[in-house]
Amino acid sequence: MTRVAAVDCGTNSIRLLVADADLATGSFTELDRRMTIVRLGQGVDRTGRLAPEALERTFAACREYAAVIGELGAERVRFVATSASRDAENSADFVAGVRDILGVEPEVITGDQEAQLSFDGATKELTGGDHLAKPYLVVDIGGGSTEFVLGSDAVAAARSVDIGCVRMTERHLTEDGTVVDPPTHDRVVAIRKDIEAALDVAAATVPLTEAATLVGLAGTVTTIAGIALELTAYDSEAIHHSRVTRGQVRAITERLLQSTHEERAAIPVMHPGRVDVIAAGALVLLAVMERTGAHEVVVSEHDILDGIAWSAAA
Secondary structure, three states: OEEEEEEEEOOOEEEEEEEEEEOOOOEEEEEEEEEEEOOOOOOHHHHOOOOHHHHHHHHHHHHHHHHHHHHHOOOEEEEEEOHHHHHOOOHHHHHHHHHHHHOOOOEEOOHHHHHHHHHHHHHOOOOOOOOOOOOEEEEEEOOOOEEEEEEOOOEEEEEEEOOOHHHHHHHHOEEOOEEOOOOOHHHHHHHHHHHHHHHHHHHOOOOHHHOOEEEEEHHHHHHHHHHHOOOOOOOHHHHOOOEEEHHHHHHHHHHHHHOOHHHHHOOOOOOHHHOOOHHHHHHHHHHHHHHHOOOEEEEOOOOHHHHHHHHHHO
16 A cells, blocks of 8 residues: 545645555555635636735645645655646746645646546546446546546547636626626627537547546536535535436526526535536536537546546556
8 A cells, every 4th residue: 555645736626635545456545535725727817827815825725735644644745736827827936835835846737637637537446347338538627627538448539628617707707807697698608609619629639429428527517416416415425426417417507507696605515616616617517418419427526636646656
């Protein structure tokens, strides 16, 4: 067993996983998993820079995670940063801050690397079973970007496109920095147009209609699953490997688009940090299901964070 710590720093959230991993047997024992909404990508699409307050929120979470990593005695630590820190002009400030706090160099990975790690995390436990047909199309809807990965036991094709829930919200569903509740028809049409254009780009690399099973990752998808299951509180075990139909996703998307901030915040499974961005994320998921022809999405709580942990063990 190797005790590893994985940190996934995305556009909307930063997450930590500490686990004991055994590459020889494939066993994986989770010791600590946590998530903090830091909105690192605040304003990046508009300004091209990481906001000072966004950096400080992220560094505060890093200090908390450093304490956990130290207490649990992780032998190896890997810190992976995704879309927001790839795009920012002042990404060096982010890198220096993380290095000072955690003592490890953050890896600002490419979209293709992000896709590979997402696929590994989501499918490592699926590839040994026969209950889901291959190939899989793994779709990871993040804050700044969405990754598409097609494969069976290994990646066959992958592409990252800039249609994350935070980016789409800031680009189309805000006015003077405030989210429009509910959005107008024209705003929804505009965001759909952006999503469809990005799907065209993804389809040029990844044959989106060839998958037998659609696997959905990250907070947008797991939140929608929680709503579909009518959970009274967020329950990872109930959500993991649940299946949500396209009809359910369409109905939930319409509900979210027609709701106010207060109504979305009152949904039992809704994390406070997702209240303003969940509608845009739902639109991405619905468009993906319509484009691929998938009648359902298999929801996974295991994603890029698990892939980072396995890579650290390797």
